Amino acid sequence: MEKENVAHPQKLGLKNRHIQLIAIAGTIGTGLFLGAGKTIEMTGPSIVFSYIVIGIAMFIFLRTIGELLYNDSSQHSFLNFTTKYVGQRAGYFVQWTYWLVLVFVCISELTAIGTYVQFWLPHVPLWLIEVVALVLLFGLNTLNARFFGETEFWFAIIKVAAILGMIGTAIFLLFGHFSYASVIQGQSFKGAVSISNITHNFSFFPKGVMNWVSALQMVMFAFTSMEFIGMTAAETEDPKTTIPKAINQIPVRILIFYVGALLAIMTIFTWTHIPADKSPFVMVFELIGIKWAAALINFVVLTSAASALNSSLFSATRNMYSLARQHDRGKLTGLTKLSRNGIPLNALYLVAGLSIFAPILTLIPQIQNAFDFAASCTTNLFLIVYFVHLYTFYKYRKSNDFNPEGFLTPRAKITVPFVLFIFCAVFLSLFFHTDTLFPALGALVWTIVFGIYSRTRKI
Template sequence: MEEPQQQRGLQNRHIQLIAIAGTIGTGLFLGAGKTIKMSGPSIIFAYIIIGIAMFFFLRAIGELLYRDPTQHSFLNFVTKYAGVRTGYFTQWSYWLVIIFVCISELSAIGTYIQFWLPQVPLWLIEIVMLILLFGLNTLNARFFGETEFWFAMIKVAAILGMIATAIILGFGHFSYTTVLSGKSVTGSVSLSNIFTHFQFFPNGVWNYVGALQMVMFAFTSMEFIGMTAAETVNPRKSLPKAINQIPVRILLFYVGALLAIMAIFDWHYIPADKSPFVMVFELIGIKWAAALVNFVVLTSAASALNSSLFSATRNMYSLSKQHDKGRLTPFTKLSKAGIPINALYMAVILSLFAPVLTLIPQIKNAFDFAASCTTNLFLVVYFITLYSFWQYRKSADFDKNGFLTPKAKLTIPFVTFIFALVFLSLFFNSDTFYPAVGAVVWTIAFGLFSRFKKI
């Protein structure tokens, strides 16, 4: 009998729309409320600045992938230009990052479902949803691509619908009276809600700095855009186009959505623990529409979790084939559908930390805690990637006629500074302090292990 083979069933339409929707995540749908509450309208500048930094970071990844399209992941360049041991550390760290993404997205899913089932415990909701998505991931890759395609369609439609709603209500001079954050609020939809009595740091500089983590979380995983573009038939044609469209996506999806939210109602009354997307429709009195939007953001989180389980499974499979053969060989086992089934089991088991977090009284918000862990480990990987990029620039492989990063001698230090600022901001917030310390401990401990391990 023939051995099962890992399946590659994604089509170009799957890759392109998943790449577009990859700029929209739970960090925007759920985290926007907290960032607006902490920083007010000026949080838009944080999205723009961090968005610019991510654009140049992706241009650096794009330059590497354009030089060698046979490499399907930017992590391979870390091994090539920063050394085998650094590559080992980075590959396993990135896998752990994806596991934390699974945990954070599962926490978000529980929050959304409690909109309909407030009496059901979060931990129970999360376990049931994880079982369902595990079932989806046992099917072939083509089914995964089709599921993600429609999830992506829903996410894009949600953002465009939000912006269109704000425009229509604004031109119609829509007024309302509602209860927000326990207070009766009367207002009208207008851009003046954003600019009246504008202050850059309405709640202090440290609150603004503390909000940077959630903004960064909204952008993490954008490197998937470069990697998915590299999987197309002609990567040297699709890669520059996909990455260069990112500024437009940032302006439309992030800045456009935030402007729409804050134009509809006074940002002072937006609660930090509730999705503004749901609140918009509650404000105008359409209860069923609020439920619909809650379904949209639920599908967004389910999409992110589905993608993360898919990615964590494939990463574990790849790492098990590369390293520690014998001990990790069981994780290379494929199901009849070509799915690395044991690697999937491992990803699901580790994702069960989400319901565990909800039961720990010291953790006030499981989503914030997991998102913080995700952000700081992503940043560790990003720092190493930037170092590897500079090593490539110094090597004989550097192609002066390739898809070059604009003004790299200026833009890459700018990216490094912004990432470092975000990382340091994690130490000045009680919700993110311990995850930040954990990232430092992981980097030192696993870094030393990787340094002295026989590879």
């Protein structure tokens, strides 16, 4: 068995413009574009505070990743540090768990793509849309890896422009005193773009404390995958410059892209009438009668989901390749074979095959919302990986490798326990809502069963 760290089968060839835009794109995803509808429906304007609190926690978490990668960027992934500082068995557990996470991300993004396409094709089955999307993105991932960086660069530009355009439109409509008449569930509704849509009868828990707590899961899902920033930074020409720059810009991006976008949505339309199962970015324009803008935004959020699926397929495939190289005992040899242009094609086939569970989920009647179910599974497993990383960071700080002159996590003795508390609160919240209970139990079963296996397996 190979015990050294295995690099990616092909360098990404990322330039600084790629890493900066991909870093921005990592803070804008389906959790915001689609998941915000449900969180707004559950908690109203107070959801902004949830995004701020979890955003702060994620920034500190990324600083812990940044500190490790800055000290040793040759590791390529924050996951490799678990093997280095905790042990090979823990590293085995966290690497396979993270790979499973990426598969669930693929499933989540596929369900989102189906929802977006149904905006134009409401009578086409979700499962069919998802299968077609998977085939197209599979084909894209068979191309040269350098093409990945360029594709994500342009996807990122579209997403950033959409958010800024959304905020700018809200400001324009607000100062233009725009009013509208809409029809909601067969009843006429008149309204206006106004700050009062947020402040009128404001309540921190308009639908109860438990709804507010339950919404934390989807907020957390909106921030997951941000660690990809640190993982791609290792592929740049100057990681010691790129890592701090990319991570330190996260707080500003959270304020602009998350808080700004949510406030814009709720300023344009009364939050109590925004549908929970659709993208609020699209529906606010649909409801106020600007249908061309709704169609444009739907195209943008569709490209966002396609971008996220593209990234997840790419990452899950490379992770599978790396795992097969490290833990091959004659069973995974086929997954280490590369195509002529350096693509681990068999690993890509495996990931795509598992992603086909997305259309299967939409056909199971017991699952009311396939996206919520997949997003819950993703959040659960991400949190397990995050908990292991925080322990890894603790072990690093206690080791001789700790560099007090490096890119340090600010006030780590205070901030890291704060992050742990927030992550624990989110994980516990998953057990208090019917939509997230079974995914939460599944994550516990995986952690216990696979944890025991990882602990007892021969090295």
